[in-house]
Amino acid sequence: MKNNRWIICFDFETDLPDKDLCNPVQLAAVPIDPETLEVKKDQAFNTMIKPDGIDKPEYFEVPKREGTINWHAQNYGITYEEVIERWKQGVSEKVAWKNFATYCKKFTVDKKPGQWFPEPIPAGYNITGFDIPIAERLCKKHKVKMPFSSVTKLDAMDNLFWWFENLEEPYDFKMDTWRKFFGMKALGVAHDALVDVFEEAAIITRFMKFHRKQSSISKFKGSFENVDI
Amino acid sequence: MSDFIEFPCGCKFEKNSKGLPVFNPNIEALPLECDRTWDMICEGNTKGVFQLESQLGQSKAREVKPRTVEELSDLIAIIRPGCGDAIVDGKSLTQHYIDRKAGKDEVKYFDPRLKPILESTQGILVYQEQAMQIAQLVANFSLGQADNLRKAIGKKNVELMAKVKKEFLEGAVSQGNFTEKDAEEIFSWIEKSQKYSFNKSHSVSYALNGYQTAYAKAHFPRAFFTSYLRHADGKPKPFEEINDLVNNARTMDIDTNPPSIANMNENFCLVDKLPTFGLVNVKSVGVSVFKQIEGVVNENNYNVAAMSWDEFLMKVGRYIKSNSFDAMIRAGVFDCYGRQRNEMLYQYNIYKELKDSDKDYLTKVEAKTFLEGLEKTIPHIKQSKKATVHRERHLEQVNGSIAALKNPPYELIDRWSWRAKQERDLLGVEITCSEVDEYDTSNANCTCREYIKGFDNNYIAIAAQISDVREWKIRGGQHKGEKMAFLKVSDGTCSLDNITVFSDDWSKLKSKIVVGKILLLRGERDKKRGSFLVKKAQTLEQCI
Numbered sequence: 183m184k185n186n187r188w189i190i191c192f193d194f195e196t197d198l199p200d201k202d203l204c205n206p207v208q209l210a211a212v213p214i215d216p217e218t219l220e221v222k223k224d225q226a227f228n229t230m231i232k233p234d235g236i237d238k239p240e241y242f243e244v245p246k247r248e249g250t251i252n253w254h255a256q257n258y259g260i261t262y263e264e265v266i267e268r269w270k271q272g273v274s275e276k277v278a279w280k281n282f283a284t285y286c287k288k289f290t291v292d293k294k295p296g297q298w299f300p301e302p303i304p305a306g307y308n309i310t311g312f313d314i315p316i317a318e319r320l321c322k323k324h325k326v327k328m329p330f331s332s333v334t335k336l337d338a339m340d341n342l343f344w345w346f347e348n349l350e351e352p353y354d355f356k357m358d359t360w361r362k363f364f365g366m367k368a369l370g371v372a373h374d375a376l377v378d379v380f381e382e383a384a385i386i387t388r389f390m391k392f393h394r395k396q397s398s399i400s401k402f403k404g405s406f407e408n409v410d411i
Numbered sequence: 412m413s414d415f416i417e418f419p420c421g422c423k424f425e426k427n428s429k430g431l432p433v434f435n436p437n438i439e440a441l442p443l444e445c446d447r448t449w450d451m452i453c454e455g456n457t458k459g460v461f462q463l464e465s466q467l468g469q470s471k472a473r474e475v476k477p478r479t480v481e482e483l484s485d486l487i488a489i490i491r492p493g494c495g496d497a498i499v500d501g502k503s504l505t506q507h508y509i510d511r512k513a514g515k516d517e518v519k520y521f522d523p524r525l526k527p528i529l530e531s532t533q534g535i536l537v538y539q540e541q542a543m544q545i546a547q548l549v550a551n552f553s554l555g556q557a558d559n560l561r562k563a564i565g566k567k568n569v570e571l572m573a574k575v576k577k578e579f580l581e582g583a584v585s586q587g588n589f590t591e592k593d594a595e596e597i598f599s600w601i602e603k604s605q606k607y608s609f610n611k612s613h614s615v616s617y618a619l620n621g622y623q624t625a626y627a628k629a630h631f632p633r634a635f636f637t638s639y640l641r642h643a644d645g646k647p648k649p650f651e652e653i654n655d656l657v658n659n660a661r662t663m664d665i666d667t668n669p670p671s672i673a674n675m676n677e678n679f680c681l682v683d684k685l686p687t688f689g690l691v692n693v694k695s696v697g698v699s700v701f702k703q704i705e706g707v708v709n710e711n712n713y714n715v716a717a718m719s720w721d722e723f724l725m726k727v728g729r730y731i732k733s734n735s736f737d738a739m740i741r742a743g744v745f746d747c748y749g750r751q752r753n754e755m756l757y758q759y760n761i762y763k764e765l766k767d768s769d770k771d772y773l774t775k776v777e778a779k780t781f782l783e784g785l786e787k788t789i790p791h792i793k794q795s796k797k798a799t800v801h802r803e804r805h806l807e808q809v810n811g812s813i814a815a816l817k818n819p820p821y822e823l824i825d826r827w828s829w830r831a832k833q834e835r836d837l838l839g840v841e842i843t844c845s846e847v848d849e850y851d852t853s854n855a856n857c858t859c860r861e862y863i864k865g866f867d868n869n870y871i872a873i874a875a876q877i878s879d880v881r882e883w884k885i886r887g888g889q890h891k892g893e894k895m896a897f898l899k900v901s902d903g904t905c906s907l908d909n910i911t912v913f914s915d916d917w918s919k920l921k922s923k924i925v926v927g928k929i930l931l932l933r934g935e936r937d938k939k940r941g942s943f944l945v946k947k948a949q950t951l952e953q954c955i
Contacts, residue, residue: 186927225821229815229818230818273815274808274815281760291927
């Protein structure tokens with residue numbers, strides 16, 4: 183059972199809040215060593231992506247587009263036009279996604295005897311509900327094999343729910359709330375994908391280390407033996 | 412093989428009708444007392460030596476230490492399965508032979524009259540011919556009767572054996588040299604020997620063949636390894652064979668060159684006197700791909716060795732199947748261009764997404780770099796007669812590729828662990844580096860190669876990657892039922908496979924010693940068998 187698969191913490195920034203309609207505008211990822219749980223910041227991935235159709239006027243007529251662009255402008259402290267200009271400088275979605283697949287391949291391990299899945303484990307915050315569906319959509323669109331494990335996922339949102347669902351604080355499950363709650367020092371602009379993955383990786387590894395410590399001292403084996411189910 | 416190699420004794424490596432390198436010994440002049448050859452066999456360095464290739468052959472060669480063709484024949488006969496399984500007085504006949512030859516056990520004969528027949532095999536009935544001679548001595552068998560006995564033994568024919576037994580006992584009694592009881596005892600050995608005894612003429616010809624291959628290995632090691640590497644694809648597990656051969660060559664101080672586009676060789680061959688991978692030895696690169704590259708290069712008179720990576724990509728990339736090109740980059744075929752494999756891979760991924768028309772244009776355009784070439788395609792696209800919509804989309808794609816080239820999304824450097832893994836996956840063996848190179852090995856005092864070459868110290872520490880773990884349940888003795896382990900490790904200098912972890916240590920180290928892990932193994936040399944006895948295992952710090 184001992185995991186030997188790399189964990190890839192990844193995050194999309196998009197031009198709409200809807201996972202089915204949005205175009206990714208930034209993709210960042212950082213690998214986590216499965217043995218030491220070290221976040222390998224020097225091996226991070228970060229790319230800006232040019233959204234499909236941004237050169238056409240119809241692009242801006244999509245509902246909520248303007249609001250999303252304004253939201254990004256506010257986060258970065260730049261103007262609406264500067265956000266658009268920045269996105270236009272990005273690489274095409276196809277190139278970006280294929281580069282990301284190649285990058286993930288670097289972290290695919292040799293199969294151990296009996297091991298079926300050597301691909302890295304996707305991790306992040308709310309990836310099950312947002313980032314993974316986008317990844318699946320991009321794989322289908324650009325005919326690329328899913329670069330992650332299709333079985334194991336590490337969604338920090340789920341983990342935090344398990345720990346805090348019965349407590350008063352924090353009052354919601356937004357990433358911004360967690361930043362404040364944990365007292366995290368700002369690494370840079372929040373909602374920049376690279377800054378986000380560093381912060382998410384820090385939370386994930388901290389909790390994983392905590393789990394490892396707990397699981398080494400807790401007795402799980404046979405703990406249901408005297409329990410009526 | 413391009414090189415034609417001949418030795419003063421007249422033995423040589425030459426090409427056969429299919430162009431494959433074969434050893435052609437000069438049978439008449441081949442010296443059978445060559446110390447270098449026998450020393451090599453006695454060291455157990457018998458990978459590739461006919462009949463002694465296996466782990467068992469190698470370890471028993473070390474123990475038997477044959478110095479003549481006859482002893483080599485004995486060795487070949489006693490490592491056959493039947494001999495190892497025939498247990499007498501608590502140990503196999505193989506072990507009896509070894510212990511008697513080493514002088515640890517006394518050579519005993521049932522009757523002194525059997526000594527001339529069994530003396531050469533340490534008193535053990537190894538060959539069918541010995542059974543025939545015994546039958547002649549004890550029961551006065553004629554040559555025809557003795558041959559019937561051989562047939563009965565060889566074919567394991569029960570009916571014939573019963574008939575021969577009757578003749579044997581009658582003959583022994585009428586001869587009067589042996590009592591009936593003794594004759595029965597002697598015949599019972601012959602019967603038991605059915606399970607393991609080997610035809611001596613067969614065994615001696617095996618031994619001669621084995622000696623010839625050992626001679627070739629001792630005197631023409633570079634050609635020998637090149638030839639064996641070429642034939643590795645005929646083995647059931649070609650990559651394992653390549654791994655074993657390359658590591659064995661390393662122990663003889665012969666490095667193997669990785670494949671290189673600068674050499675443009677199809678299969679394994681000698682380059683600068685070193686065995687060198689060919690392009691088709693890279694997984695996913697077939698002969699058709701090689702021919703395609705060769706065709707383009709010859710047709711256009713390209714000097715691939717003098718080209719840059721960017722030029723090769725633009726001029727030749729168009730004609731190579733994408734998965735083959737990808738594999739060649741990963742395997743280090745283009746390392747001669749002095750670029751990081753990840754950088755080349757990244758550029759190739761961008762290149763292969765281009766439209767065919769752009770790739771065609773790049774083969775003709777004068778540009779020093781791929782980026783420059785791409786930038787030059789922009790005015791070309793703008794001048795095209797395509798509909799505006801298509802032209803705009805095309806321009807957008809090329810501009811996206813230019814942006815991707817200028818701003819790679821991750822650091823395009825090769826980590827040792829990544830390179831080693833690619834080589835392992837695509838060539839079967841780590842050639843240019845090892846995963847161990849990424850770790851702090853300052854506490855090690857010995858490498859695998861140094862250990863094989865005889866490094867000895869009270870305390871030995873080897874930093875290596877675990878490549879195989881075989882757990883073994885102890886069958887007898889005070890530790891009966893407990894588990895011990897045999898390991899195989901490698902560290903870039905070569906691989907080491909005679910590593911033992913005894914049961915007391917194995918129970919403590921089992922969770923740490925896992926295939927793929929890089930560990931510092933501490934222990935000592937087993938003076939008797941030469942194997943490395945591991946006492947402690949420690950994880951290493953990654954330093955790069």
